[in-house]
Amino acid sequence: xxxxxxxxxxxxxxxxxxxAVVHALRHQPPRTLTEMARxxxxxxxxxxxxxxxxxxxxxxxQVDPAAGSMGRPARRYRFRADAxxxxxxxxxxxxxxxxxxxxxxxxxxxxxxPVSPAVGRAERLAVVDKVVAECLAGAGRTGAEMWAxxxxxxxLVDDAGRVVLSVALPEWTxxxxxxxxxxxxxxxxxxxNDSRLAALAETWRGVARYARDxxxxxxxxxxxxxxxxxxxxxxxxxxxxxEIGALPELGWIRAQEHLxxxxxxxxxxxxxxxxxxxxxxxxxxDRRALTAVRRYVKDFALGASALVLALxxxxxxxxxxxxxxxxxxxxxxxxxxxxxxxxxxxxVQSALAEDAVALGAVRHALDHLELHLFNxxxxxxxxxxxGR
Amino acid sequence: xxxxxxxxxxxxxxxxxxxAVVHALRHQPPRTLTEMARxxxxxxxxxxxxxxxxxxxxxxxQVDPAAGSMGRPARRYRFRADAxxxxxxxxxxxxxxxxxxxxxxxxxxxxxxPVSPAVGRAERLAVVDKVVAECLAGAGRTGAEMWAxxxxxxxLVDDAGRVVLSVALPEWTxxxxxxxxxxxxxxxxxxxNDSRLAALAETWRGVARYARDxxxxxxxxxxxxxxxxxxxxxxxxxxxxxEIGALPELGWIRAQEHLxxxxxxxxxxxxxxxxxxxxxxxxxxDRRALTAVRRYVKDFALGASALVLALxxxxxxxxxxxxxxxxxxxxxxxxxxxxxxxxxxxxVQSALAEDAVALGAVRHALDHLELHLFNxxxxxxxxxxxGR
Numbered sequence: 001x002x003x004x005x006x007x008x009x010x011x012x013x014x015x016x017x018x019x020a021v022v023h024a025l026r027h028q029p030p031r032t033l034t035e036m037a038r039x040x041x042x043x044x045x046x047x048x049x050x051x052x053x054x055x056x057x058x059x060x061x062q063v064d065p066a067a068g069s070m071g072r073p074a075r076r077y078r079f080r081a082d083a084x085x086x087x088x089x090x091x092x093x094x095x096x097x098x099x100x101x102x103x104x105x106x107x108x109x110x111x112x113x114p115v116s117p118a119v120g121r122a123e124r125l126a127v128v129d130k131v132v133a134e135c136l137a138g139a140g141r142t143g144a145e146m147w148a149x150x151x152x153x154x155x156l157v158d159d160a161g162r163v164v165l166s167v168a169l170p171e172w173t174x175x176x177x178x179x180x181x182x183x184x185x186x187x188x189x190x191x192x193n194d195s196r197l198a199a200l201a202e203t204w205r206g207v208a209r210y211a212r213d214x215x216x217x218x219x220x221x222x223x224x225x226x227x228x229x230x231x232x233x234x235x236x237x238x239x240x241x242x243e244i245g246a247l248p249e250l251g252w253i254r255a256q257e258h259l260x261x262x263x264x265x266x267x268x269x270x271x272x273x274x275x276x277x278x279x280x281x282x283x284x285x286d287r288r289a290l291t292a293v294r295r296y297v298k299d300f301a302l303g304a305s306a307l308v309l310a311l312x313x314x315x316x317x318x319x320x321x322x323x324x325x326x327x328x329x330x331x332x333x334x335x336x337x338x339x340x341x342x343x344x345x346x347x348v349q350s351a352l353a354e355d356a357v358a359l360g361a362v363r364h365a366l367d368h369l370e371l372h373l374f375n376x377x378x379x380x381x382x383x384x385x386x387g388r
Numbered sequence: 389x390x391x392x393x394x395x396x397x398x399x400x401x402x403x404x405x406x407x408a409v410v411h412a413l414r415h416q417p418p419r420t421l422t423e424m425a426r427x428x429x430x431x432x433x434x435x436x437x438x439x440x441x442x443x444x445x446x447x448x449x450q451v452d453p454a455a456g457s458m459g460r461p462a463r464r465y466r467f468r469a470d471a472x473x474x475x476x477x478x479x480x481x482x483x484x485x486x487x488x489x490x491x492x493x494x495x496x497x498x499x500x501x502p503v504s505p506a507v508g509r510a511e512r513l514a515v516v517d518k519v520v521a522e523c524l525a526g527a528g529r530t531g532a533e534m535w536a537x538x539x540x541x542x543x544l545v546d547d548a549g550r551v552v553l554s555v556a557l558p559e560w561t562x563x564x565x566x567x568x569x570x571x572x573x574x575x576x577x578x579x580x581n582d583s584r585l586a587a588l589a590e591t592w593r594g595v596a597r598y599a600r601d602x603x604x605x606x607x608x609x610x611x612x613x614x615x616x617x618x619x620x621x622x623x624x625x626x627x628x629x630x631e632i633g634a635l636p637e638l639g640w641i642r643a644q645e646h647l648x649x650x651x652x653x654x655x656x657x658x659x660x661x662x663x664x665x666x667x668x669x670x671x672x673x674d675r676r677a678l679t680a681v682r683r684y685v686k687d688f689a690l691g692a693s694a695l696v697l698a699l700x701x702x703x704x705x706x707x708x709x710x711x712x713x714x715x716x717x718x719x720x721x722x723x724x725x726x727x728x729x730x731x732x733x734x735x736v737q738s739a740l741a742e743d744a745v746a747l748g749a750v751r752h753a754l755d756h757l758e759l760h761l762f763n764x765x766x767x768x769x770x771x772x773x774x775g776r
Binding site for chain 2: 238239307310311312314341342
């Protein structure tokens with residue numbers, strides 16, 4: 001069995017060893033060389049070799065020995081999660097949110113600001129610029145330090161980061177969102193649909209952490225869906241998956257109208273604010289409100305049933321703004337699903353609610369870095385400012 | 389970088405090398421050691437070492453040198469695809485089919501027999517037994533030589549190979565199909581939904597070979613769907629995916645009724661035979677037939693649109709018995725999809741038609757073997773009779 005290693009194999013092996021050590025340190029408390037060697041499945045000399053290089057490159061640093069330890073304690077190392085940063089932005093109809101996180105996904109600062117659903121492109125982008133600037137400042141960072149940024153928007157986006165179609169936001173269709181945000185930060189700027197990013201967040205830090213196949217439902221003033229299939233976000237061939245709402249027969253177009261058109265709201269109430277009043281009245285047992293909720297749930301469940309029947313997911317996550325009213329929605333929703341589906345999956349309320357989208361944007365930006373930095377074949381180099 | 393290989397690494401490496409050589413030989417014309425070494429990315433001595441062992445085990449054999457070659461030609465080897473066999477069985481409403489194939493998926497014999505949709509469980513199983521026996525005999529093999537068998541049925545099946553629910557076949561629900569077929573063959577017996585297996589066949593030898601995301605539609609006296617997502621068959625958490633037909637709003641329950649209830653058929657025609665007459669009459673321009681086809685297509689396209697909108701596939705395959713009448717169905721079907729979908733994918737007629745299901749069963753049985761025989765971690769042993 002000798003003679004089977006060519007020269008290229010050795011540098012490839014070196015690279016795999018480097019990544020094994022990085023993986024053994026990331027998301028872990030500081031570790032000794034011996035602990036790293038065991039976790040990475042490498043010999044102690046090989047581990048030491050790799051760690052020395054990672055330390056020189058700035059990926060890894062020694063931590064101070066624990067106070068009060070006797071004798072000469074073994075050196076411990078940690079992965080420098082603050083070697084780089086990512087930014088997640090959620091541009092919603094009512095709110096713009098931004099999060100700055102380190103390479104381990106720790107959120108270092110979050111910022112949000114309300115915005116009227118009626119404002120046009122320029123005004124909304126001005127709010128975005130402000131929220132991003134304040135979030136960066138709050139985290140003590142600059143746009144030049146961001147290694148990757150993901151921006152969430154409703155509607156369809158293309159690979160270049162352009163909004164191909166948005167019915168929810170005025171003057172939004174045709175906007176080159178990636179280009180706009182690129183003026184604020186360094187590094188790649190990715191744009192993705194908000195429901196999809198919320199689904200991603202649920203598998204990361206939400207209720208779908210242990211599920212491989214998930215239908216995420218974004219319930220709010222609009223209804224959307226994000227699909228996790230075999231543990232991965234399913235985008236579709238032209239990034240147009242989850243758009244079941246386009247089929248009038250499946251109820252999502254009219255679902256919210258049962259709430260917006262509720263007759264029990266005081267005259268002059270903004271139609272967008274009626275939903276909250278309906279849920280509150282239903283909670284008190286108001287009959288007209290309960291009827292409106294029942295009609296909403298029936299149409300909402302129709303589209304949801306189509307997704308469940310198509311995919312047979314392990315889990316349905318009920319998310320979005322309306323998930324805060326799960327106490328009046330979830331039980332009738334489960335009953336409607338049971339009426340229509342062959343196998344009714346577990347239905348769980350999102351614990352992230354409106355924060356899911358921005359959190360998913362952070363995860364998405366981190367995934368981009370994982371793919372390009374911490375993956376076999378990436379050829380891990382010293383941390384560099386993005387864009388260089 | 390020395391000292392990084394433990395003892396276990398070497399035997400692991402040996403195993404990977406063995407599989408690299410097997411992969412370099414399978415589905416290929418006979419190869420010399422030099423050619424194999426290049427294809428497997430191994431040194432010549434390591435390759436020779438592995439080939440000697442594979443030859444001793446019976447996986448690989450030398451082929452006779454080409455006639456008329458000058459001097460002493462280099463030895464050539466081939467993978468022994470006939471070291472083992474698989475069986476695929478398709479139990480349909482109108483026909484039972486069986487295929488015997490070798491380890492490379494070459495079909496060695498096929499057998500089929502018509503069966504009335506009305507017959508009960510015992511009678512249908514008797515036909516299955518007969519078709520399987522004749523197919524084995526026709527291939528010159530015995531049931532004891534089958535390494536894996538996959539049986540296709542309509543309806544829902546569980547992991548143990550039991551039919552959980554079938555509306556299409558009389559007395560079929562509750563049948564332990566795997567147990568029944570296990571009396572005819574050795575090796576594992578797998579049971580899978582027919583639409584799903586047809587989808588698999590299309591990605592193997594059909595029109596979906598180059599697509600990663602596919603919605604396969606089985607159009608016939610019943611309508612079914614199989615989903616290929618990211619290159620893999622999507623089964624769902626409880627193997628209940630693709631069952632969009634259960635939703636009355638999506639048209640698949642009533643779609644065939646527009647054909648079966650056609651008034652143009654001679655009195656006394658079996659309703660199951662009317663569809664063919666309708667398509668023939670539509671082909672001749674008969675107005676009532678064209679109306680029936682249009683209504684069928686509209687309902688068929690409604691459910692198909694829901695799948696397309698949910699998944700945004702690269703490709704829709706139009707398969708099943710009705711795909712033979714694609715000349716009168718496909719154009720109106722495409723138009724209906726275009727009306728309803730945000731992005732209309734390419735729609736292609738199946739070239740396999742009714743053969744797709746049995747072929748998919750063969751592929752499914754082969755996939756099972758690939759997973760357990762030719763995969764890292766399998767610890768490839770000498771070919772053995774199944775069950776041993």
